[in-house]
Amino acid sequence: MKAKIYEGIHNQEQGGMTPTANIIRDAWVFGIIPETETCEGWTIQGIDALYDKVSDAWQPYGHLASRLPPDLRERHARIYAAAVAQARAAGWNPELDDSD
Template sequence: MNKKPDRYVGIHNDLNGGMTTIGKIIRDAWLFGLIPETETCENWNLAGIDALLQKVNAEWDKYGCLVSRLPPELAERHHQLYEAAMAKARAAGWSGETETDDED
């Protein structure tokens, strides 16, 4: 029986080039300045990731959870972060299909 890891591998070591739920939390935390972009969250426990998620959600709530409601400088930064992440993920073989598999 495989034991689930109790520590996060870090966004740069994550599956799909970091295009995972936790990877998205980390990128959003970078966006909102909650952690420095040098922080990959490698070796963080799940409680730490969950605490970061709560902070990220509180920031998104200020903008109705919509990129279109971000101030221009944050919207531009979001675009930069996600374009770079998607390019890296595609190079690692990610296609984005796993996010839309249930949308038939």
């Protein structure tokens, strides 16, 4: 059986606006991985391990960006604003339609 390999945050459908991409962006916010790391080529087990680290990092803040200290809140805002802009430029539409 072949292990499933992650395509990388910049290669994902929907302009990278997926739960897996959010794990990666949050890992960037907390400095768990560098912002240059796209996780391309990672196994699902690697992504799962990253999820655990990200979840632990969020724990003290109740998983709410509004509770982050100023430096992390600014980094979070910057990373997510860039992600939304990039996704919209790639054709992502956050509006739900009748099939969603």
